[in-house]
Amino acid sequence: MNINQYLALLFCWLFMLNAKADDANSCQLEQQHVFAQYDINDVTKQGNKTLQQLNLYRLDNQVIHQYEHNNIGLWWTKTSHNRLMLNRFFDHEKRVIEYQADEITGSFDWHTKYQLINEEFLTKMKLVKSTGEACNTEQVLTYQSAETTYQLVWLPNLKLIKSLKVSQAEQIISQWSLVKYSLASDKAKEKFTQLLDYKSTDYADIGDNENDTFYRR
Amino acid sequence: MNSLWVSVSAISTILFSSVATSNVLPTVQKESQWFINDEQAIQQKVKQKNKHKAKNVILFVGDGMGVSTLTAARILQGQNNGKSGEEGYLSFEVFPHTAQVKTYNVDAQTPDSAGTMTAMMSGIKTDIGVLGVSEKVQRGDCSSVKGNEVITALELAEIKGLSTGIVSTARITHATPAAAYAKSADRNWEDISDMSDEAIANACEDIASQLVNFEGNLEARFPGVDVNGIEVAMGGGRRHFLPKDESFNSTDAASGVEGDRTDGRDLTAEWQAKYPTGQYVIDQAGFDALDASQTSHVLGLFNESHMQYEVDRHNDIAGEPSLTQLTSKAIDVLDNNDKGFMLVVESGRIDHGHHAGSAFNALTDTIEFSKAIQAAVDNTNPEETLILVTADHSHVFTIAGYPKRGNPILGKVVGVGESEPSLASDGMPYTTLGYTNGRGFRDLATETNADKSYDTDPVVGRQDLTLIDTNQPGFHQEAKIPTSSETHAGEDVALHAIGPGAHFSQGVIEQSVIFHIINESLGLMAK
Ligand SMILES: [Zn+2]
Numbered sequence: 001m002n003i004n005q006y007l008a009l010l011f012c013w014l015f016m017l018n019a020k021a022d023d024a025n026s027c028q029l030e031q032q033h034v035f036a037q038y039d040i041n042d043v044t045k046q047g048n049k050t051l052q053q054l055n056l057y058r059l060d061n062q063v064i065h066q067y068e069h070n071n072i073g074l075w076w077t078k079t080s081h082n083r084l085m086l087n088r089f090f091d092h093e094k095r096v097i098e099y100q101a102d103e104i105t106g107s108f109d110w111h112t113k114y115q116l117i118n119e120e121f122l123t124k125m126k127l128v129k130s131t132g133e134a135c136n137t138e139q140v141l142t143y144q145s146a147e148t149t150y151q152l153v154w155l156p157n158l159k160l161i162k163s164l165k166v167s168q169a170e171q172i173i174s175q176w177s178l179v180k181y182s183l184a185s186d187k188a189k190e191k192f193t194q195l196l197d198y199k200s201t202d203y204a205d206i207g208d209n210e211n212d213t214f215y216r217r
Numbered sequence: 218m219n220s221l222w223v224s225v226s227a228i229s230t231i232l233f234s235s236v237a238t239s240n241v242l243p244t245v246q247k248e249s250q251w252f253i254n255d256e257q258a259i260q261q262k263v264k265q266k267n268k269h270k271a272k273n274v275i276l277f278v279g280d281g282m283g284v285s286t287l288t289a290a291r292i293l294q295g296q297n298n299g300k301s302g303e304e305g306y307l308s309f310e311v312f313p314h315t316a317q318v319k320t321y322n323v324d325a326q327t328p329d330s331a332g333t334m335t336a337m338m339s340g341i342k343t344d345i346g347v348l349g350v351s352e353k354v355q356r357g358d359c360s361s362v363k364g365n366e367v368i369t370a371l372e373l374a375e376i377k378g379l380s381t382g383i384v385s386t387a388r389i390t391h392a393t394p395a396a397a398y399a400k401s402a403d404r405n406w407e408d409i410s411d412m413s414d415e416a417i418a419n420a421c422e423d424i425a426s427q428l429v430n431f432e433g434n435l436e437a438r439f440p441g442v443d444v445n446g447i448e449v450a451m452g453g454g455r456r457h458f459l460p461k462d463e464s465f466n467s468t469d470a471a472s473g474v475e476g477d478r479t480d481g482r483d484l485t486a487e488w489q490a491k492y493p494t495g496q497y498v499i500d501q502a503g504f505d506a507l508d509a510s511q512t513s514h515v516l517g518l519f520n521e522s523h524m525q526y527e528v529d530r531h532n533d534i535a536g537e538p539s540l541t542q543l544t545s546k547a548i549d550v551l552d553n554n555d556k557g558f559m560l561v562v563e564s565g566r567i568d569h570g571h572h573a574g575s576a577f578n579a580l581t582d583t584i585e586f587s588k589a590i591q592a593a594v595d596n597t598n599p600e601e602t603l604i605l606v607t608a609d610h611s612h613v614f615t616i617a618g619y620p621k622r623g624n625p626i627l628g629k630v631v632g633v634g635e636s637e638p639s640l641a642s643d644g645m646p647y648t649t650l651g652y653t654n655g656r657g658f659r660d661l662a663t664e665t666n667a668d669k670s671y672d673t674d675p676v677v678g679r680q681d682l683t684l685i686d687t688n689q690p691g692f693h694q695e696a697k698i699p700t701s702s703e704t705h706a707g708e709d710v711a712l713h714a715i716g717p718g719a720h721f722s723q724g725v726i727e728q729s730v731i732f733h734i735i736n737e738s739l740g741l742m743a744k
Contacts, residue, residue, distance in 0.1 A: 062473065077473045081534050085472055098522075100668060101471040196461070199411075200477075202522045203671040207572030207702035208329060208392070209405070211346060211356070215701040 027135045027157040030183035034058040035191075036160055038116075041175040053179075056116065057188045063113045064191060075195060076113045077101075084109055089195055093214055096200035115159040116176075117152070125152060135183075138162065158183065265313060268717040271603035271738040272557035274374075275548075275593050276337065276731070277309070279586050280330055280393055281568030281579070283611025283710055289576065289650060290583035292626040297584075301623035307583070308591035309606040312715040316722040318731070319709055320610045323352040327707035330568070331404040333609035333728055334396035338369040338561075340732030348392065348424070349400040357403045357413065359421035366400040370732055371447075372435055373741035374559035380448045380551040381558065384543045386524040386582070387565025388454025390424040393609060397561045398447065399427040408457035410479040425457035429484045432491070446492065449547045449560070451517035453524040455499065458484035467499050467521075469535035475521045488516050501536030509549030517543070526566050526578050527585040528665045528690065540564055544589040548596045557601075559739065562589060571612040572702045574655040574693040575667030577627060579614070594715070603716040603738045607731065611706040613653035620649045627688045643679055648687050652696040655703025661691030675699040 036056040043049050053068035066073035075087040075096075085101035102109075111119040125141035132138050137157050143150040147169075153162040164176040182188075206215050246252055279286070287307060295302030322332035325345040332345045343352045349369060355361040375381050385394040390407040401424055406412045409423045427434060432446035459465045459476025460483055466475045478484070485497050495514030498504050504517060519537040524530075530537050538546070544562055551558035564586035570578030590606055597604070618630035618639065629638040629646040638646035656670045657677040670693050677699040685692065696703065712731065714722035718738025736742055 079471060079473055080466075081471070083471060083534075097671075098472070099671070100666065196474075204523055204566075204569045204572070204668050206671065207569070207704070210329065210704070 027183075030135070031158045031160070032058060032060050033184050033188050034158075034160070034181060035185040035187040036181035037179045038161070039177050039179055041172075043171065043173050057185075057191045058114065059188050059192045062192055064195075065113070076110075078110055084113075087195075087200070089198055090214075094198045095214055096195060096198045097206070098200055098202050100203075116161055117154075117164075122154070125150070262313070267720040268600070269738060270740060271717040272601040273379075273552070273559070273597065274370075274603045274605070274718075274735050274739055275560045275562065275597070276370075276735065277586070277590055277593070277604070277606040278334065278337070278393055278561070278563045279567050279583060279606070279608045280387065280563055280565045281571050281610060281612050281705065282564070282583055282586070282608035283614065283706060283708065285614050285616050286567065286571070286579060286583055286608075286612065287711065289614075289616055289626050290580045290587070293580045294584050294587070296623075296626060302626060303622060307587040308594065309587065309604075309713045309715075312604070312606070312713040312719065314714040314719040314722040316712040316714075316730075317709045317725045318607060318712050318728050319725065320728050321707065327705050328610050329404070329705065330392035330609045331396060334393045335367070336727070336729040337607070337609070337731040338371065338396050339367040340370075340729050340736070341367060342727065342729050343367075346404050347402055348396050348404055349398075350402065354402050357416075359402055359413070359416035359419040362400060362402050362421060366438075369397055370735045370739075370741060371397040371559055371561060373736070374739065375435060375444045375447070376439070376442055377739070377741060378554075378556045379558050379739070380554035380556075382449030382547045382551050382560040383447060383452070384449065384540070384547050384560070385452035385563040385565045386540055386543075387452060387563060387569075388457065388520075388523055389428065389450055389452035389518065390454045390457045391452075391523070391565060393563045393565060394452060394561065395424045395428075398431050399424045401427075407454070408478050409482075410461065410477050423457070425454070425478075425484055426482070429458075429488045429491070446514060448513070448554075448558075449515050449550050451515060451519070451543050451547065452563075452565070453518065453520035453522055455485075455518040456521040458488075458518060467535075469499050469520070469533075471521055471534060485516065485518070492516075499535065501538055504538045504542070504546065507546060507550075509546055510553065512550050515546075515550055523566060523569065526570065526582055526666065528578070528581050532666075540585050540589040541592045545592045545596055548593060552597075557739070559735075562593075564589070568612070570667045571614055571652075572655070572704075573667035573670045574652055574657060574659070574696060574703045575670065575690075576614065576650045576694055577690045577692065578665070578667035579612075580626075597716075599716055601717065603714065603718045603735070605712060605714050605719075605722070605731065605734065607712040608710040609728075611708050611710055613655075613704055613706045615651050615653070616649055617651060618647060618649055624649065625688055626650065627692070629682060629687055641679075645679060645681050646683060648682065648694055651694045652703050653706075654698035654700045655696040656701075657693065657696035657699065659691065659693035660685050660689075661693070662689055664691035667693070671702075675701075 038054045040052045055066045057064040061078040063076045064073055071090055071092050073089045075089055077085045079085055083101035086099040087096050089096045125143040128140040128142055130139045135157055139154045139156055141152040141154055149167045151165040155162050162178045166174040209215055291305055291307050292302035295305035320328050320333050322328040322345040323342050329345045331348050332343050335343045346356045347354050350362055351365045353365045371381050383394045383397050392404040407424045432444055435444050436442055456477045460478045460481045461476050463474045489497055492514040496507055496512055498517045524537050525533050547560055567579050567582045619632055620630045621633040624631050630649050632639045641647050656675040658680045659670050661669055677696050712722050721734040
């Protein structure tokens with residue numbers, strides 16, 4: 001267990017002691033400022049294995065997905081008027097490209113960004129067991145489609161996946177595991193603050209920046 | 218006697234020749250509607266009388282509206298009205314005078330809007346990417362600006378006491394509109410957060426700030442001059458006028474934090490303080506409520522970035538007026554001045570449709586632009602208003618193959634006498650419209666926002682279009698060369714003109730001549 005994880009758990013435990021009477025919603029505030037890191041193991045049809053590390057940052061109505069090996073990050077903002085705005089950022093160059101905000105039409109749009117899993121899909125899954133309380137609540141959920149089996153360990157009050165196994169014909173094709181996370185995270189706040197200083201360009205303006213070598217790639 | 222003989226002889230010659238000609242012409246020819254219409258067109262030219270001096274000038278600029286765009290838009294307009302398409306005209310294509318315009322910048326064979334619009338507004342060619350300054354300026358170097366600022370037709374009109382206006386569907390701080398009022402070593406210095414440390418240290422002023430400070434800046438440059446400011450400025454680009462602070466978000470905000478300004482200035486409030494009787498509007502309702510006859514100044518910022526494509530307007534949060542509505546309202550405000558007015562109207566997103574590789578968006582915005590020009594024709598007196606319509610540059614957009622007459626312009630090529638698409642030597646069908654470069658093929662079905670093509674990597678080269686409906690808004694034409702965005706093209710563009718001084722538009726001209734046409738007809742510079 002690394003220090004972040006330890007602190008996060010300790011925080012939850014202290015929180016529980018202080019507010020045992022409160023229901024699970026008392027985690028609401030902490031889960032809104034989150035840094036979480038996942039290992040994603042995928043197996044291709046040819047049997048090739050890949051490991052990717054995904055960082056998830058949440059700050060209220062903003063979410064970042066960034067793969068460790070990748071310079072590019074995706075940054076979504078749920079704005080007023082129920083719109084979802086996408087920005088792509090490039091850490092090396094300190095640049096942001098802004099895309100036009102789209103209307104959010106279903107839960108797919110926002111939840112898959114915020115908690116990495118579709119809310120509708122979650123409600124379809126079968127609850128196998130539930131352990132722990134409040135912030136520590138853990139649910140084991142499964143879903144079986146014609147070809148694919150999903151096994152999820154879900155932290156419902158933190159809105160985080162703890163682990164997810166996707167298998168076909170008894171072969172695991174994708175496995176997600178939460179490596180570490182921090183609630184009420186300063187790291188998340190720092191990340192979003194840092195992005196505000198990047199030079200941003202509206203995507204419609206890429207064509208008129210012919211002298212900018214950044215866009216030639 | 219001699220002279221009588223000559224005149225009788227001349228009459229008989231004329232009579233003889235006209236009889237002879239009409240006799241010589243086969244009925245199939247002289248009764249042809251082509252022949253009759255075209256003869257009428259020439260008779261119109263014969264009757265034409267040219268006036269030199271205009272009271273008002275309106276310069277319309279279709280950003281990126283090259284000649285192939287005119288042709289394709291004209292065909293689409295006709296086909297949308299159930300016609301074959303090729304025989305029609307965009308509103309301004311019936312204007313009596315035209316010229317062919319060379320668009321290159323001083324340092325660039327294929328130009329950009331900043332250098333080209335500076336040429337049109339100031340009468341000199343300059344470098345790519347710079348605004349309202351001469352070629353002596355180094356792009357991006359603020360310290361090189363001093364002493365190289367030029368004066369624009371809009372500024373001269375202002376000094377002459379005319380009312381002035383700028384309208385664009387792009388951000389009002391974008392290159393084309395900005396070339397009318399700003400001096401900048403870089404077109405991208407739209408607000409202070411876009412500027413380099415050098416530019417800020419050397420006190421270069423960002424473009425949005427120059428718009429709001431236009432009156433004071435002009436008076437400071439020319440001591441003794443008293444002007445009353447730009448009466449009408451309407452377009453997009455609110456982000457450059459507001460502080461980077463969520464509390465300044467408007468009700469039309471799309472981003473979490475709408476403003477970009479890092480100096481904390483709220484330029485909309487500064488503008489309102491300068492023009493207490495002026496109206497600041499941000500949406501359709503505010504626009505509709507403007508009483509043009511009572512309005513001294515209007516600042517309309519309808520989007521935080523560019524305004525919507527015409528076909529996408531219904532998606533706007535708080536609603537945006539069309540370019541036609543903007544143009545009509547601008548004229549209604551400006552014509553309150555008995556001395557006359559100068560108005561610049563840009564259709565800014567034809568360029569963006571092309572850059573995104575979407576003929577659909579480029580052409581539908583061109584058709585709306587044509588409607589806006591018709592509204593100007595309908596709302597002004599042709600005896601006193603010079604209307605010029607041109608483009609700043611072209612795009613690598615082609616109309617190719619041998620489609621039959623009336624073949625859907627966004628469709629696949631179907632040959633003369635055929636009903637099935639023609640196949641290329643690779644056995645696959647192909648579209649009439651295409652791009653030499655860009656992000657290439659997309660099949661986004663009913664998506665009407667061309668810029669969605671930036672979400673995914675370029676797909677260039679041949680695609681099997683057999684099962685794809687290329688007439689859908691979301692279809693993006695194939696491209697040959699992968700580039701981050703489709704590019705401008707270097708060939709000449711057209712200039713169309715009507716009204717007093719329109720006849721100065723003739724021949725093949727440098728783009729900077731357009732300033733001199735405006736100057737000549739408005740008499741901007743005291744001789
Ligand atoms: Zn362009």
